[in-house]
Amino acid sequence: MKDTGMKLFACFAMAIMLISIAPAAAIADADGIQEKIQDRDRINATMDMSGNEIATQLRQNMTVRERYGEATENFLRIKANNSALNTEVAIEATKEYLNSTIDIMIETLDNDEYTEELNAIKEDVADATTRAELAEAAQDIRDIWKEACEERNTSAVTSINNKMTAVIRTSQAMALRLENEIMRMEARGEDVTELEGLLEQYNAHIAEAEQYQEQARSGNGQGQMQSVQNMRQAGTSMRQANGVLEEMLMELKQYREGLVTLTGDGVLSAEGDGIAVISGNFTMSFNADNATLVIKDMAGDAEVDIEDATYGYSNIDAGNSDVDNRAYVYHNLTGDVIIEGTRLTVTLRGTDITLDVEGSGNMIFTGEGTYEVEGVEKEWTAPEVDDEENTEENDE
Template sequence: MKDTGMRIFAYITIVLMLAGIAPAAAIADADSLQDRIQDRERVNATMDISGNEIANQFRQNMTVRERYGEATDNFLRIKANNSALNTEEAMEAAKEYLNSTIDIMIDTLGDEEYTEELTAIKDDVAEATTRAELAEAAQEVRDIWREAREERDNSAVNSINNKMTAVIRTSEAMALRLENELMRLEARGEDVAELEGLLEQYNAHIAEAEQYQEQARNGSGQGQMQSVQNMRQAGISIRQANGVLEEMLIELKQYREGLVTLTGEGTLYAEGEGIAVISGNFTMSFSADNATLVIKDMAGDAEVDTEDATYVYSNIDAGNSDVDNRAYVYHNLSGDVVIEGTRLTVTLRGTDITLDAEGSGNVVLTGEGTYEVEGVEKDWAAPEVDDAEDADA
């Protein structure tokens, strides 16, 4: 409720000193006021009750903001004719305006502690008999509003700061992974000078983002607005770093073994054991032993031929492959399979895999084996082993 209500900070201005109790602008516009007048006229025409009873019933059906708008209109009208506010009518209008302002603040803030404080001030307003007492209550309202606004601003800055810290830490971890990748490529005899230059740019943008974040966090005595501006600059630096990262990843694709991009021309041929993941628009045929096959058919046009294969279990045979757009799954599959479709993701895990694919999309081959595409032969990517597995070994 706080986040939604905070938008009203932009247009509530509390100027409630008795020397000049008036808002900068009334919330209720002419149309809504005219609607309320017409409502009153319809009630008067259809109900045989007194004018005061009609007004009270009408007010009970109004929202907090509508009551605020009406109280504002009434207060401005009376103040225009009596700027000194030295009549009983003027005092009552000022009280009503102040109470309606408190009500809309309670509705906007949605905070139990502030609600208790503001409700206590309403009691003071009800008991006020002099302009000085009413002015004192108005000052208390202003103080609470200022405190709530500062709390909101600080909360927003802290939230952004925490998110920025997470992004920077992730980016630094990515930079370390890229550095290790370049070291492996260089050890293989690859020319990585261009990639090293891109990595320097990436690190520079991350360092710049961290510097802006630090300035925003410290404030440097320049106030809230400067802190917000520094956070924005940190965000710009992160976006620039991501642009460089995207360029690096595109360049790295040509060096990474086991990663193939199918362009619609030529055929991929692979042999080995491990995991093959193919996604895109393609036709593939393979043979494997004791494999697990998972097919995600996003377009709903997949054709799967398993006539020359055997398997122990399939969710298609079980009749539950169509529930919640589930994938087609085959366990302990051996033999020859042909798959065709326009928006497929096929995952194959097994041994003695022989695979042919043509079309457009991406292929990742992880395990032990070789593959050939466009006359170039490479090895499957080695499986990644985490530290825990290393320790167990």
């Protein structure tokens, strides 16, 4: 959105420069370039004919933007001394400025239709002999620039609006899921007062973003700058909503069935059928029947004791893990396993799972079962459709 604002400012600045060519207008400020003009004049004063030829060659090698900058400085210097712009030198300086303006517009807009129109104006500039004719060409240039800026900024606002719509819809869906989860927690007898307050804040920020977006879309005759500002406000509201969402998710971790955080104190014990995902720095021992085990060793220090278990297939036997070290995978695993490491993610899917975990990290238990930590027993969370699909991806 910041880039869009700068483009609008650039449109405004160029329009002001072109207005100054009209007889009734005047240049308000040339002080900023006075030093550069004086330096250049001193250099030009010492140049002989050969030097002028070199200078001409240098100008030809300039970029479009460099030529535009030099032509602008020269035009401002001459206009400061001759506001009527009625001398041959002033006419030529004005032509050079208009042509360099056209060149930079062609480069910036990169549009065949505008390029054709601007090149036609170049021919008018070449044929012009009076300030009035040049002023007419300048007005044509200004009209094209204004139209192009409006078109580009409208496109930018439309793109931002589409993205904002997607963000708002996703956030509204999230709010509905959170509301349902809070209702289930309340039905279990949990105190959800704080969560309800956070959800109310979350919905308020989303509604505020939606309101700003609607104002940006409707416009109400306030112009593109106001539309950009309204979109920026909508973005601010969504960032505030995301801040509240993060706070809610942290709060929900304390209540969610099947979601546990270990801080390094005590041991977690669990048993059941389904999927267990453990991430962190821990030592884990488990027994399972006909299970799939995936171990991602991020630190490269994992120790896996599988001597008291049998399995049907492992990528370690095939040598895959030694090549890319992505993960150790065991299929149809039955028996006792011990795993230890500092940056591990272990995914275990099977039946008759019993496990103990000691250390720090996060755990998710999905399926049918119970777990106990710090003397509190809870149930595994009910499986969702995506759980098995995500585990299949991990296996691969």
